[in-house]
Amino acid sequence: MKWSFKIGRAFGIELRVHITFFLIVAWAAYVWGVSYGHGTAGAVYGSLLILLLFVCVVIHELSHSRMAQHYGAEVRSITLLPIGGLALLKDMPEDPRKEMWVSVVGPLSNIVIAIPLALLLLATPGRAVPESAEGFLDLVTGISLRGAVTYLFVINIMLALFNLIPAFPLDGGRVFRSILAQHMPFPRATRMAVVTGQLFALFMALAGIWLGAWIWVLIAIFIYLGADAEGSQAEMKSKLSKLKVADAVTGRMKVLSPEQSLGEVVSFTLHSYQEDFPVVNEGALVGVLTRADLIKGLGQGGTETTVGEAMETSFPVVSPDAPFSEVYDKINQTRVKAVPVVDEGRLLGMVTLEHLSEVFMLIDSSRKPLFPG
Numbered sequence: 001m002k003w004s005f006k007i008g009r010a011f012g013i014e015l016r017v018h019i020t021f022f023l024i025v026a027w028a029a030y031v032w033g034v035s036y037g038h039g040t041a042g043a044v045y046g047s048l049l050i051l052l053l054f055v056c057v058v059i060h061e062l063s064h065s066r067m068a069q070h071y072g073a074e075v076r077s078i079t080l081l082p083i084g085g086l087a088l089l090k091d092m093p094e095d096p097r098k099e100m101w102v103s104v105v106g107p108l109s110n111i112v113i114a115i116p117l118a119l120l121l122l123a124t125p126g127r128a129v130p131e132s133a134e135g136f137l138d139l140v141t142g143i144s145l146r147g148a149v150t151y152l153f154v155i156n157i158m159l160a161l162f163n164l165i166p167a168f169p170l171d172g173g174r175v176f177r178s179i180l181a182q183h184m185p186f187p188r189a190t191r192m193a194v195v196t197g198q199l200f201a202l203f204m205a206l207a208g209i210w211l212g213a214w215i216w217v218l219i220a221i222f223i224y225l226g227a228d229a230e231g232s233q234a235e236m237k238s239k240l241s242k243l244k245v246a247d248a249v250t251g252r253m254k255v256l257s258p259e260q261s262l263g264e265v266v267s268f269t270l271h272s273y274q275e276d277f278p279v280v281n282e283g284a285l286v287g288v289l290t291r292a293d294l295i296k297g298l299g300q301g302g303t304e305t306t307v308g309e310a311m312e313t314s315f316p317v318v319s320p321d322a323p324f325s326e327v328y329d330k331i332n333q334t335r336v337k338a339v340p341v342v343d344e345g346r347l348l349g350m351v352t353l354e355h356l357s358e359v360f361m362l363i364d365s366s367r368k369p370l371f372p373g
């Protein structure tokens, strides 16, 4: 994500902070320092409280991530935004039960954090629960250890409950989808969960307008758009899985042999748009030469370097019968720009990144709106 920078690493996952995150820290410093009138001490207290709140958000995201890793997914990074955390998952298995566990551990982790906080409030002198609403407000707007613990307790319970609302893109929406998916096909379950999430968002927005609670309207818009994005992404994936590699493979391509020099390859690239080349020796595919390999080879050994010296020898391949989504996954995993299509050892062609984006464009233009008109 743009405008975010790395603050650390945990369990092989990069932790990043978005620059706008500092706005909310500044806001908390202002609220406790100026609005609540505690001066410099209040500003420090407010900032520390928000930082602790974000530690809870990181724990929430790490719980999702650790569970996803347990099921074999790759977690690239967690980014902290003012609205919460965002974990980037790759290759999450499409198994409703696994998805349910990955989703549910996030809100659960906030409940787990809330328990010792509640115990702390019970164990220390003073009433665990303030007698009146004013007493509660005094406590959380003041600066005291008890106020901080109460604030964090309430926030963690709210985080758990809010995220369990069965509306996409909240965790509860994913849990809801995975429960549905155990009784019906995945795309249908997604569609139902998307519509439920959007209906929920509409009610929330109406209630917000009725009550004048504009933050509800804002959250409702976020839920509505999130549900829509989730729905179209799932639709895209299911359409990709119906398409076969054979539908998109190109046979018109230049094939290299390992003995050719990079100088010769350069002259081909000047006359064609092809950037990645399959390398074939005695009828068998032995390597792939990408644009990056070509540049690296030229840099190290000059134009006399052979293709065989510069090419990649470990590379993904797909069979023509494979679903197109497999190419998408392989390109994503290995960051190659082209995947050779091989049928029983015979090279049929290549599927390139450009094909992938063309296919995406075709699918996207045929996409139907959820609420037509």
Ligand SMILES: [Zn+2]
Residues within 6 Å of the ligand: 060, 061, 064, 106, 107, 163, 171
């Ligand atoms: Zn979550």
